[in-house]
Amino acid sequence: xxxxxxxxxxxxxxxxxxxxxxxxxxxxxxxxxxxxxxxxxxxxxxxxxxxxxxxxxxxxxxxxxxxxxxxxxxxxxxxxxxxxxxxxxxxxxxxxxxxxxxxxxxxxxxxxxxxxxxxxxxxxxxxxxxxxxxxxxxxxxxxxxxxxxxxxxxxxxxxxxxxxxxxxxxxxxxxxxxxxxxxxxxxxxxxxxxxxxxxxxxxxxxxxxxxxxxxxxxxxxxxxxxxxxxxxxxxxxxxxxxxxxxxxxxxxxxxxxxxxxxxxxxxxxxxxxxxxxxxxxxxxxxxxxxxxxxxxxxxxxxxxxxxxxxxxxxxxxxxxxxxxxxxxxxxxxxxxxxxxxxxxxxxxxxxxxxxxxxxxxxxxxxxxxxxxxxxxxxxxxxxxxxxxxxxxxxxxxxxxxxxxxxxx
Amino acid sequence: xxxxxxxxxxxxxxxxxxxxxxxxxxxxxxxxxxxxxxxxxxxxxxxxxxxxxxxxxxxxxxxxxxxxxxxxxxxxxxxxxxxxxxxxxxxxxxxxxxxxxxxxxxxxxxxxxxxxxxxxxxxxxxxxxxxxxxxxxxxxxxxxxxxxxxxxxxxxxxxxxxxxxxxxxxxxxxxxxxxxxxxxxxxxxxxxxxxxxxxxxxxxxxxxxxxxxxxxxxxxxxxxxxxxxxxxxxxxxxxxxxxxxxxxxxxxxxxxxxxxxxxxxxxxxxxxxxxxxxxxxxxxxxxxxxxxxxxxxxxxxxxxxxxxxxxxxxxxxxxxxxxxxxxxxxxxxxxxxxxxxxxxxxxxxxxxxxxxxxxxxxxxxxxxxxxxxxxxxxxxxxxxxxxxxxxxxxxxxxxxxxxxxxxxxxxxxxxxxxxxxxxxxxxxxx
Numbered sequence: 001x002x003x004x005x006x007x008x009x010x011x012x013x014x015x016x017x018x019x020x021x022x023x024x025x026x027x028x029x030x031x032x033x034x035x036x037x038x039x040x041x042x043x044x045x046x047x048x049x050x051x052x053x054x055x056x057x058x059x060x061x062x063x064x065x066x067x068x069x070x071x072x073x074x075x076x077x078x079x080x081x082x083x084x085x086x087x088x089x090x091x092x093x094x095x096x097x098x099x100x101x102x103x104x105x106x107x108x109x110x111x112x113x114x115x116x117x118x119x120x121x122x123x124x125x126x127x128x129x130x131x132x133x134x135x136x137x138x139x140x141x142x143x144x145x146x147x148x149x150x151x152x153x154x155x156x157x158x159x160x161x162x163x164x165x166x167x168x169x170x171x172x173x174x175x176x177x178x179x180x181x182x183x184x185x186x187x188x189x190x191x192x193x194x195x196x197x198x199x200x201x202x203x204x205x206x207x208x209x210x211x212x213x214x215x216x217x218x219x220x221x222x223x224x225x226x227x228x229x230x231x232x233x234x235x236x237x238x239x240x241x242x243x244x245x246x247x248x249x250x251x252x253x254x255x256x257x258x259x260x261x262x263x264x265x266x267x268x269x270x271x272x273x274x275x276x277x278x279x280x281x282x283x284x285x286x287x288x289x290x291x292x293x294x295x296x297x298x299x300x301x302x303x304x305x306x307x308x309x310x311x312x313x314x315x316x317x318x319x320x321x322x323x324x325x326x327x328x329x330x331x332x333x334x335x336x337x338x339x340x341x342x343x344x345x346x347x348x349x350x351x352x353x354x355x356x357x358x359x360x361x362x363x364x365x366x367x368x369x370x371x372x373x374x375x376x377x378x379x380x381x382x383x384x385x386x387x388x389x390x391x392x393x394x395x396x397x398x399x400x401x402x403x404x405x406x407x408x
Numbered sequence: 409x410x411x412x413x414x415x416x417x418x419x420x421x422x423x424x425x426x427x428x429x430x431x432x433x434x435x436x437x438x439x440x441x442x443x444x445x446x447x448x449x450x451x452x453x454x455x456x457x458x459x460x461x462x463x464x465x466x467x468x469x470x471x472x473x474x475x476x477x478x479x480x481x482x483x484x485x486x487x488x489x490x491x492x493x494x495x496x497x498x499x500x501x502x503x504x505x506x507x508x509x510x511x512x513x514x515x516x517x518x519x520x521x522x523x524x525x526x527x528x529x530x531x532x533x534x535x536x537x538x539x540x541x542x543x544x545x546x547x548x549x550x551x552x553x554x555x556x557x558x559x560x561x562x563x564x565x566x567x568x569x570x571x572x573x574x575x576x577x578x579x580x581x582x583x584x585x586x587x588x589x590x591x592x593x594x595x596x597x598x599x600x601x602x603x604x605x606x607x608x609x610x611x612x613x614x615x616x617x618x619x620x621x622x623x624x625x626x627x628x629x630x631x632x633x634x635x636x637x638x639x640x641x642x643x644x645x646x647x648x649x650x651x652x653x654x655x656x657x658x659x660x661x662x663x664x665x666x667x668x669x670x671x672x673x674x675x676x677x678x679x680x681x682x683x684x685x686x687x688x689x690x691x692x693x694x695x696x697x698x699x700x701x702x703x704x705x706x707x708x709x710x711x712x713x714x715x716x717x718x719x720x721x722x723x724x725x726x727x728x729x730x731x732x733x734x735x736x737x738x739x740x741x742x743x744x745x746x747x748x749x750x751x752x753x754x755x756x757x758x759x760x761x762x763x764x765x766x767x768x769x770x771x772x773x774x775x776x777x778x779x780x781x782x783x784x785x786x787x788x789x790x791x792x793x794x795x796x797x798x799x800x801x802x803x804x805x806x807x808x809x810x811x812x813x814x815x816x817x818x819x820x821x822x823x824x825x826x827x828x829x830x831x832x833x834x835x836x837x838x
Contacts, residue, residue: 130578132750146591163763173742173759186764188740195770198816199826203770205813206832212807213832216705219761220832221809227763 040263043308044407046347046384049256049269050152050176051249051297052139053289053319055276056131059339059367060325060359061283062104062290063089063118065096070359074326078283078333089118089352096356103291106298107342114350115301116342117403121357121370123338127321131277131335135320139176141377141393151377152268153179154392155385163226164233167259168270169252176270184268185230189251191238192231204228237262247292249273253300261307267385276319280332293317297344310346314384314404317342318373324366325359337366341376347384347405354400371400379403412805413700416838417442419804421449423837424666424706425694427507427514428716429802431784450508450694452545457505462726464492466530468615489530491735494745497537498711498725502718512544512690513537514711514745515665520555520587521748522564532560532616533746548658548684552588552649556606556641559616565751568610570603572626577603582751588648590657594633601630602648605639655681659689666693668704669756707757707836710741710765714772717829720801721780728779737775740768761835773829777822785821793818797828804838806831 041047061078064085065071072079085099086108100107110116124143128134137143141151149157152166157179159165166184168174177184194200207225209218242254252271259266273293278286297315304313322339338357357367378389378399383406390397418438422429426449429437437445466489472482501510517540524533536558543551555561556579562568565579580603584594594602608625611618620640629638635647648654656678663673673693680692698704708716718725728734738744742765748754784800785793794814798806806814810831817823828834 130581132752133581136752170764173755173762175755178759183758183762186762188764188767192763193767195767199770199823202813202816202823202827203830205816206810206830208809210807210809212805212809214702214705214836214838216707216757216761216836217807217832217838219758220707220835223761223763224766224832227766230763 039265041265041267043263043312045267045312046386046407047260047267047269047309047313048380048384049253049271049300049313049315051293051315051317052174052176052270052272053276053293053317054131054135054272054274055278055319056134056321056323056335057276057290057319057339058278058282058286058333058336059322061286062101063098063120063340063356064101065356065359066099067097068359070325074359075333076327078327078331080283091356098352098356100294101287101290103287104294106294107344110298110301110344111350115346115348116344116350117348118352119341119343119371119376119400119403120352120354121338121367122318122341122354122373122376123321123369124372124374125369127337127366127369129321129335129337131320136175138318138320138373139174141374143374145394148178149180150174150176150178151381151392152176152184152270153182155179155268155381155387156182156184158387158391162265163229164265166268166270167264167266169255170270170272174270174272177268184270185226187230187234187238187255189238189255190241191234191255192227193235194228194231233264234259237264247273247296249292250296250299253296254303257300257303260304260309260313278323278332279328279334282327282332301344305346311407312347314343314345314347314380316376316380317344318376322367325362326365337363338369338371339367341371341373343376343379343403347407349402349405353403372398374398375400376403414438414442415804416702417700418445419802420699420704420837421446421694422802423708423712423716425449425508425511425690427501427504427511427712428719429800430505430719431722431781431800434802435799446694450691451506452509453506455504455506455509457503458500460503460724461500463496464489466493466534468531469529470614486529490524490528490533490746491732492726493524493530493534493537494735494747495726495731496534497745498715498718501715502724507719509541509544512686513541515662516540516544516551517745518665518748518753519661520558520561521751521753522560522746523748523750524746526564527560527613529614529616531614532563532611535616536560537746543686545687545690548654548681548686549646549649551686552645553642555587556583556645557609557618559611559618562609562618563611563613563616567606570607570609571624572604572607575600575603575607575626579603579606583645584648586751586753588645588657589651589653590660593651593653593657598632601632602639602644604628604630605632605644606641609641649684652678655679655684658684662689662693665756666690666706667696667698668706671698671704702838705836705838707760708834709754709756709760710738710743710769711745713769713835714738714776716801717773717776718780720784721776721782721825723776723780728775730775734772734775737768737772741765741772766830769835770826770830773826776829777825780825782821782825785825790818793821793824797824801828801834803828803831803833806833 064080066080066085084102088097088099091097139150140147163185166177168177168184168186170186209221237258242251256269318341323333323336328334354371374393374396375398381387381389383404473479504510539554566576567579570576577599581599585591604626608621629636659677659681681689788796817827
């Protein structure tokens with residue numbers, strides 16, 4: 001057991017091993033209700049890790065149709081040849097041979113181990129080419145109607161308040177985690193260190209709600225309560241900061257791995273990597289980014305893989321859109337439509353899903369859509385989080401079948 | 409004895425229509441009564457507070473030098489200016505004795521949200537800022553005309569890529585969706601046709617100067633929202649802004665940021681905006697009975713919180729010992745001027761009340777308290793210091809919870825200030 005495993009420390013602190021009388025004097029009923037939720041996540045409970053790639057990742061230079069003449073002719077000077085990709089994965093459709101970008105050796109090993117699913121041609125009807133609108137569509141899970149709640153936020157809405165249930169590794173709120181009534185907690189990669197004394201103790205008094213509070217003032221008090229609940233649990237867990245030399249995504253996933261290993265009761269984690277908006281000089285930049293993505297996720301799954309939670313974790317990777325088939329004049333690509341979504345983990349049935357879009361039969365110069373991303377979300381909601389996807393995705397009723405293997 | 413509803417209304421006036429009271433201002437305004445206070449808060453006049461404002465030069469940087477050493481220095485300077493222009497604006501917000509115009513400019517910055525992360529240079533952002541200040545309380549028709557020819561905005565929304573033979577819909581879509589009409593009040597065809605009307609405008613990145621190239625402009629008649637003609641930026645802006653949906657949309661946007669993100673405005677509010685007179689609209693909002701009703705709380709955004717705290721402590725942001733660290737703390741909380749996360753602007757209310765923001769806010773409050781003027785607290789006896797803190801900060805009322813917490817620090821004004829700046833009643837304008 002990890003020395004910073006919180007389940008004993010926290011559990012004793014909140015559940016009264018210290019004596020019910022003392023506790024009554026120290027904690028209000030709110031605190032007790034709060035504490036009840038701070039129970040360790042039982043091993044065997046599935047956990048979803050969502051990786052957002054901001055900027056629009058170029059699917060065609062990630063899962064590469066490197067032998068397709070149309071790929072080569074559309075991308076003079078910025079196509080990858082056989083020496084720049086890994087051994088072929090197989091064909092996505094119509095015998096189009098696909099191979100991973102040469103930097104993605106980690107993903108290649110996951111694929112070989114049958115732990116990596118690649119959902120080809122994923123987007124939604126009438127893809128929107130604006131970063132803002134398209135990311136909003138992916139994060140709200142609502143391509144048709146514009147709504148303000150995130151799809152994981154709506155998952156939280158259906159459950160009692162628990163600041164641990166969904167955690168985003170960042171300082172500011174990820175729209176993905178904002179529900180109509182509940183909001184996931186944001187935690188910086190460096191953790192939530194409680195303030196110095198005596199401020200730390202004094203500030204804690206603001207955590208109690210007052211009957212004089214308006215709803216928002218109560219939310220402000222609640223954020224302080226959440227802070228202390230999270231901080232006391234997470235500070236020991238996150239005390240070993242990852243090396244500063246690690247990529248931003250590796251640092252975030254290192255924090256997630258530490259929390260998972262310590263049995264923090266979190267079902268959904270959200271992490272991200274930025275910089276994919278490669279309008280110019282794409283090759284070096286995108287190669288480096290997908291390399292970081294592959295390295296960070298593989299290292300994360302390896303780290304979790306040595307623990308009893310090895311089979312619990314499923315990672316999903318998406319971006320707001322792929323990029324145009326035809327390169328622009330600046331050795332880059334403009335905003336496009338469909339792209340592969342990656343799903344990885346021990347419970348993932350590895351292989352291709354969906355269909356590789358044709359590079360010659362385009363819609364206004366862009367790839368067609370073969371899989372609606374809500375199918376992938378529905379698989380995550382039902383087969384990882386064990387909840388009714390229709391309720392969260394406006395009655396969406398299909399999913400990517402057999403993507404996630406049943407719990408053994 | 410002042411009515412609690414007067415304290416509440418005044419707290420909202422000074423925080424939402426101003427940027428928080430300067431020391432002594434809240435009690436002074438309270439003594440004069442609400443009508444007089446409202447007139448002072450909404451006044452537009454020569455601002456002696458701005459005499460102390462130091463504006464650093466934001467020169468036209470010109471093209472980057474090809475020499476690597478000179479190039480490094482050039483980009484370092486560009487980066488430094490992108491921070492200092494944000495600090496400069498916060499200085500302005502803090503120093504103003506009549507901050508209404510800055511508060512409105514801040515609103516419009518979030519409305520026409522443009523980010524220096526893409527624009528890169530401070531000069532075009534500062535020009536946009538001045539344009540927004542010029543029109544902040546003017547007529548929306550003029551503001552919109554000026555903005556469709558604003559270099560930073562055009563560059564931000566890919567205007568230079570929007571040419572007749574290869575239209576880019578970014579500006580056309582966001583103009584209708586986020587700036588003038590709101591989603592659902594136009595079709596995809598309108599977006600495409602509006603994009604054609606906006607073709608041909610190019611931007612010089614370092615100066616922000618906009619040029620029009622008739623050869624790159626689509627000179628055919630296009631049909632936007634039922635009107636068919638050859639459009640240019642200004643005629644297109646005028647036509648779209650003349651739509652009745654524009655009055656409703658802008659009235660709702662102001663109501664959303666000044667009164668409530670959850671309760672809809674009265675239908676009559678759009679009528680006030682029929683002539684697109686921003687001053688009339690915001691004055692009507694400031695006089696709405698909702699201002700006195702308890703349920704209309706609003707959370708302060710990080711910049712609003714920081715500026716109001718700086719005003720209370722008489723701290724000029726650029727004079728803080730580590731203004732780079734200050735910027736980093738605000739970035740970590742998710743908000744820094746000229747850096748909205750997207751063209752949709754910043755989030756509101758609950759989104760700011762995260763556990764993750766707390767350590768940064770506490771550190772920032774500490775920097776302010778260590779460098780600030782605590783006279784409003786040191787000059788009062790212990791027994792009255794907690795109430796004095798509410799009067800100083802323009803808080804309508806501490807809850808008993810907060811009073812109890814503040815009572816722990818009555819013998820240490822610095823500690824009391826630090827706590828008060830982090831109290832739920834100061835993070836949220838009740």
